[in-house]
Each structure stands twice: as structure tokens, then as C-alpha cells.
Amino acid sequence: MTEHDAPEPETEGLLLAIDIGNTSIAVGVFDGEEIAATFRVATDRENFPDEYSVLFSNLLRSRGIEPDEVGAAIMSSTVPPLVTTFQQVCRDQFGVKPIVVGAGVRTGIRVLYDNPREVGPDRILHAVAALDKYDPPLVIVDLGTAAVFDAVSRNGDYLGGAIAPGIGLASESLFSRAAMLHRVKIERPDGPVGRNTIHSMQSGIFFGYVELVRGMVRRFKEEIGEEAVVIGTGGYAHLIAEEAACFGAIEPDLNLTGLRLVYEANREH
Numbered sequence: 084m085t086e087h088d089a090p091e092p093e094t095e096g097l098l099l100a101i102d103i104g105n106t107s108i109a110v111g112v113f114d115g116e117e118i119a120a121t122f123r124v125a126t127d128r129e130n131f132p133d134e135y136s137v138l139f140s141n142l143l144r145s146r147g148i149e150p151d152e153v154g155a156a157i158m159s160s161t162v163p164p165l166v167t168t169f170q171q172v173c174r175d176q177f178g179v180k181p182i183v184v185g186a187g188v189r190t191g192i193r194v195l196y197d198n199p200r201e202v203g204p205d206r207i208l209h210a211v212a213a214l215d216k217y218d219p220p221l222v223i224v225d226l227g228t229a230a231v232f233d234a235v236s237r238n239g240d241y242l243g244g245a246i247a248p249g250i251g252l253a254s255e256s257l258f259s260r261a262a263m264l265h266r267v268k269i270e271r272p273d274g275p276v277g278r279n280t281i282h283s284m285q286s287g288i289f290f291g292y293v294e295l296v297r298g299m300v301r302r303f304k305e306e307i308g309e310e311a312v313v314i315g316t317g318g319y320a321h322l323i324a325e326e327a328a329c330f331g332a333i334e335p336d337l338n339l340t341g342l343r344l345v346y347e348a349n350r351e352h
Contacts, residue, residue, distance in 0.1 A: 096154015099177060100342035101169055102205060103160035106228045106251075107318075110139065111339035112148055118336060120146040132168050136176040156181035157346040159204035159338075182349055184208065189348045193240045202241070206233050208341025210241045212334070213314050215344055220311040222303045223337075224296060224330070227317035228252055232299045234307050242307065245299060250292050250319045257284070269319075271326060292319075293326045300329045 098113040105126060112120045122142045140150050156173045158181045160166050166183060173181040182188060184204040190211055196202050209223045210233060221235040226249065233244035248256070250269060258266045267284050275290050277283030304311050315321075315330040316337040324330050334340075 097148065097152050098343060098346060099153045099156040099173070099179070099181075100339045100346070101156065101158040101173075101181070102208070102338040102342060103158065103162050103165050103169065104205065104228060105161055109338055110142075111336065111342070112143065112146075112153070113339075113343050116343070118339065120148055121336065121339065122146070126162060126165070128162065128164055130168070132171040132175065135168065135172050139172065140176060150177055153177040153179060155179055155346065155350075157184065157342045158182070159184035159208060159342060161203050161205055182346060184342070184345055188345065190345055191348050192235075195236075195240050196243050202243075205338055206231060206244065207241060208345065209233060209314075209316060209337050210235050210341075211344050212337045212341035213312075214239055215340070216334075217312045217314065217332070220308045222300055222307070222311045222313045224300065224313065224315045224320070225317040225337075226250060226292075226296075226315065226319035226323070230292070230295065231317075232303060234303050234311075236307060244303075247295065249317075250288065250322070254288050257288075269322070271322075289323065289326075293323050296323060296327045297329055300327075 097119060100111040100113060102109040107123050108126055109123050111118050124138060143150060156177060156179045158169055170181060173179050186200060190207055192211055194202055209225060213221050213223055219235045219239050220237050223233040225231040229249045230247040231244060234242040236242050254269055257264060264284060267281050269288055270285060271289050272282045272285040275286050277286045300313055312331045313329050315324055315333045316335060320333050324333055
């Protein structure tokens with residue numbers, strides 16, 4: 084961790100947690116351990132810091148929070164160019180220097196990846212938050228831009244996982260590359276055997292990902308333990324949770340909770 088990213092001392096006020104993903108940016112405001120507000124905006128690499136500052140301020144005020152109530156911030160990003168942008172947003176709009184989750188930031192979890200620096204910060208944050216609430220071993224299934232499966236051992240170590248194209252990403256590829264197939268709403272069809280093109284596409288997308296999740300969860304359990312708790316998160320988790328019938332819990336704010344926990348671990352040192 085560089086001096087530029089060094090954690091700030093404890094500050095009174097609300098905690099702003101920002102998780103920058105490839106498709107969207109999740110934002111949470113914590114009052115202690117409680118989430119006071121959340122919102123999500125589209126990721127736009129072309130936006131200037133001032134544009135994000137205005138957007139964030141307006142969204143916070145719409146939820147009854149004034150920007151000057153923010154006393155600290157922490158952020159993670161899978162889009163490196165936006166780190167500098169949001170450091171400036173936090174500094175100029177909220178008057179705080181954010182902790183940036185990365186090398187040198189305490190997470191409290193041992194990463195057993197061949198090269199720990201290759202693991203996306205969102206994957207580690209999910210593991211941190213899941214371990215705070217559930218006993219390992221754990222399988223974490225993040226159904227967002229990518230379909231990401233992560234494994235946490237009985238000892239609470241992050242082992243690694245698997246990455247596949249996400250439901251939306253794969254669907255958009257199908258829609259854009261196949262001239263005779265038009266965009267359809269991604270939802271559960273009446274059954275797997277489609278009687279028209281729309282239902283056939285919905286079946287392939289929906290049931291295909293249900294079986295992907297079931298199959299990967301089964302394989303992960305075979306490796307780390309059949310008693311593993313399976314936790315779903317990400318924008319598409321609710322879509323397939325009932326049909327997949329393999330989740331022990333759905334945690335939509337796992338990334339934001341992980342940010343809060345990492346902030347607390349670094350604030351205390």
C-alpha cells in the first residue's frame with residue numbers, strides 16, 4: 084500500500100463505501116454497522132469527477148443524507164482508471180481520503196491464490212463479509228457481469244474459484260452476433276422445451292445458467308466439503324435462486340458489507 088492510499092485515522096460521521104464494477108458502481112452509506120442508504124449507478128469511464136460528485140450528492144440527498152455527514156470512505160475497483168477519479172470525488176465532495184482496497188490493506192483473510200495480487204478485490208470482499216456471518220467452508224456465487232464462483236476453506240482461507248461469462252454478458256453476445264435472434268427479456272420460461280424462438284432463447288439462457296450454477300456448486304462442494312454454505316450475490320442471483328435450489332442464503336449487499344469490515348480492520352491500526 085502506498086502512502087497515497089494509507090488509511091486515515093478514525094473520523095466521526097457516516098462511512099461511504101464504493102464498489103466500482105465493470106457494469107455498475109454500488110454505493111452504501113453506513114451508520115455504524117447499519118446500512119443507512121444504498122444506490123447503484125452505471126459505470127462510465129468517461130465521466131469527470133465533478134459529474135460523479137454531483138450525481139452522488141443528489142442521490143444521497145434524495146435519501147435524506149447530506150454530503151457533509153460523510154466522515155470516512157473506503158472503495159474497491161475492478162476498473163483501475165476509475166480509482167483516481169473516485170479518490171478525487173471523495174476528497175473534493177466529501178472532504179475525506181478513502182482507503183483503497185488493494186495490496187497492503189488488511190482484510191483478515193489469507194489468500195492462497197498462486198498470485199494473490201491477481202484476485203479481484205470484490206472477490207476478497209465477498210469472502211470477508213461471508214466469513215463474518217457464516218461458518219466455513221463457503222461457496223460464494225456472484226452472478227453479475229461475470230459469473231464468479233469462490234471457495235473458502237474450513238480454515239477460513241480464500242482458495243480461489245472459477246469465472247464464466249455472466250448471464251447479461253452472454254445474452255448480449257447472443258443477441259448481437261446472431262442476426263435472426265432478437266433481444267428477449269431474461270426470465271424463467273414455462274418449461275425447458277421452447278415452442279417459439281423467444282421461449283427457446285429464454286430457456287437456453289435461464290435453464291443453462293441454472294445448470295451452470297448447480298454443476299459448479301456441486302463440484303466445489305466435492306472439493307472443499309459437502310457441508311459448505313452456498314451464498315449467492317450479484318444482480319442475477321435472485322433470478323435463478325429458486326430454480327437452482329442450491330443457495331443457503333442470498334446476500335445482495337455482500338460487497339458493501341465487506342468494505343465496511345475492511346474499513347474497520349484498517350481503522351483500528
